[in-house]
Amino acid sequence: MGSSSTRSSRNASGKLKGSALSQEFYQRDTIQVAQELLGKVLVVRDSRTGEPTAGRIVETEAYHGEDPACHASRGETPRCAIMFGQPGIAYVYLIYGMYEMLNFVTEPQGYPGAVLIRALEPLFGEEQMRKRRKLKGTPKSRELANGPGKLCRALGIRLKHNGASLQGPEILVLDDGFGVSRSEILASPRVGISQAVDAMWRFYLQGNDHISRVKENLRAKPVAELGELRYAAFGP
């Protein structure tokens, strides 16, 4: 119980390795994918230099077509069109005029869904992340990517990444063998939304230092105690 915070997240060599998640991984129930993405490694290569930065995914949120908080719930628009297409693609949009949000498209083609990536534990390229974040003083590792806007800044994710593959070359999601058991995953309400505010569709690794610090943490429960977190959680 609660061992995830002390377990090493780095490969012994300090290099990035692992196998890319397949399109089939993403082509499933959004809530399932959101949970299983915890512990996976996100690598982004700089558009100009090719230099990689990477981090372990420690916090996600699920958004799907029957969910009023999902951009796609009121039909296809130019912004959210990518969510109706193939799974395994990045959906990137801008919020509050300043912050990019990175999502992974889920579900079979034609049914919209996406997982918002909310926090990362930096694994590679921390110095580059510090430069991009432009924070005062000497930010701690946990401050670099503990929020959805922050992690996009740290990794250099921009609107132009909308529609990019998650199997490279610019964006790559890896399974490096870091195991996450169901008992380590907490579920809570999602952050910053005004619809379906009670649905427990935010997921994070229990005890991890790199998650976002939000009031929703207080309402978190182990996923194992919640049973099926299906779309039925939310009525007509």
Add this chain to the structure above:
DNA sequence: ACAAGGATCCTCT
């Protein structure tokens, strides 16, 4: 063509 608002973050009190 325009107005309103948003799946956020930072700084300062």
Add this chain to the structure above:
DNA sequence: GAGGATCCTTGTT
């Protein structure tokens, strides 16, 4: 804990 930054997307004239 409050307020401002900042601009794209959307729905409406």
